[in-house]
Amino acid sequence: MVAKVILFGEHAVVYGYRAISMAINLNTSVKVEKADKFIIYSENLNKTLVSDNLECNDRDFSYIINTLKIFFNNFNIEPEYLKLSIYSEIPVSCGLGSSASVIIETLKSLSNFYNIELDKNDIFKLAYEVERITQGKASITDTATITYGGVLEIKDNKFRKLNDLNDFIKECDFLIAYVEKRNKKTADLVKEVSNLDYKDEIFKEIDKIAKEAIKVNDKKEFGELLLKNHELLKKLNISTNKIDKVIDIAKKYSYGAKITGAGGGGCVIILLNDNWKELIKRIKNHVISLYPCKVIL
Numbered sequence: 001m002v003a004k005v006i007l008f009g010e011h012a013v014v015y016g017y018r019a020i021s022m023a024i025n026l027n028t029s030v031k032v033e034k035a036d037k038f039i040i041y042s043e044n045l046n047k048t049l050v051s052d053n054l055e056c057n058d059r060d061f062s063y064i065i066n067t068l069k070i071f072f073n074n075f076n077i078e079p080e081y082l083k084l085s086i087y088s089e090i091p092v093s094c095g096l097g098s099s100a101s102v103i104i105e106t107l108k109s110l111s112n113f114y115n116i117e118l119d120k121n122d123i124f125k126l127a128y129e130v131e132r133i134t135q136g137k138a139s140i141t142d143t144a145t146i147t148y149g150g151v152l153e154i155k156d157n158k159f160r161k162l163n164d165l166n167d168f169i170k171e172c173d174f175l176i177a178y179v180e181k182r183n184k185k186t187a188d189l190v191k192e193v194s195n196l197d198y199k200d201e202i203f204k205e206i207d208k209i210a211k212e213a214i215k216v217n218d219k220k221e222f223g224e225l226l227l228k229n230h231e232l233l234k235k236l237n238i239s240t241n242k243i244d245k246v247i248d249i250a251k252k253y254s255y256g257a258k259i260t261g262a263g264g265g266g267c268v269i270i271l272l273n274d275n276w277k278e279l280i281k282r283i284k285n286h287v288i289s290l291y292p293c294k295v296i297l
């Protein structure tokens, strides 16, 4: 299963303005097998949980535990011991939707294991329920984007596929630069932004950019919109010096770039041009890791 990035509109989307998100080709897989305890293994976290029941409070695995509970409950299956092994290319807690990806892949693997047919709408509904229960509050951005793929507009917690933009985007090569660990959680950043008395002015500008981006058919123009959106996010104080350094380099050696997700560190999304080798040479010492990616339709 894939990952997601927000191309435009993070934070503004919390207030009903539009955001544009995209499914990208960073994968997660979950293997399900019979076991004599509940065993959850994550290669990424280098961690294994072994438990007699699903009432264990393990923060790292709370999404998986809740996925199991909701799956068993929804399909009236008597819980039985299983081993779930999770392999993911998606770095955790940096705005790429690693939790939603793991939830969705777990649901798919469980449905295969139990021979239950799930369509995309079933998966979306169940995955959103798991996110909501685990986080207390969740937007549909991650679960919708990762379930349905392509490029989506999210507005008022509803989504629609942007099929025209899909045609343009599939010709684009992106690079995700994981610059630094986030210093705050999404909820804390959303709260801080909510305290800014000028936020609505900024959100209106961001919404205009997202609206323009839907109609764009030119990489240079699209890159400029990414940079404009980043400037506005800076005014919301969610960028960092390290992120801005990477964006400054990307300004010279790509079509454009912006921070993606809640901010406070994390990732930058860059639209590549022919200077990508030079770009990589110049940013590689300023990042934790780099992920070349394309949209997954």
Ligand code: PMV
Residues within 6 Å of the ligand: 009, 010, 011, 012, 013, 014, 094, 095, 096, 097, 138, 139, 141, 186, 190, 260, 261, 262, 263
């Ligand atoms: O970094 P993430 O994936 O948690 O993105 C959060 C995006 C926000 O707009 C800041 C919050 C939201 O729920 O949409």
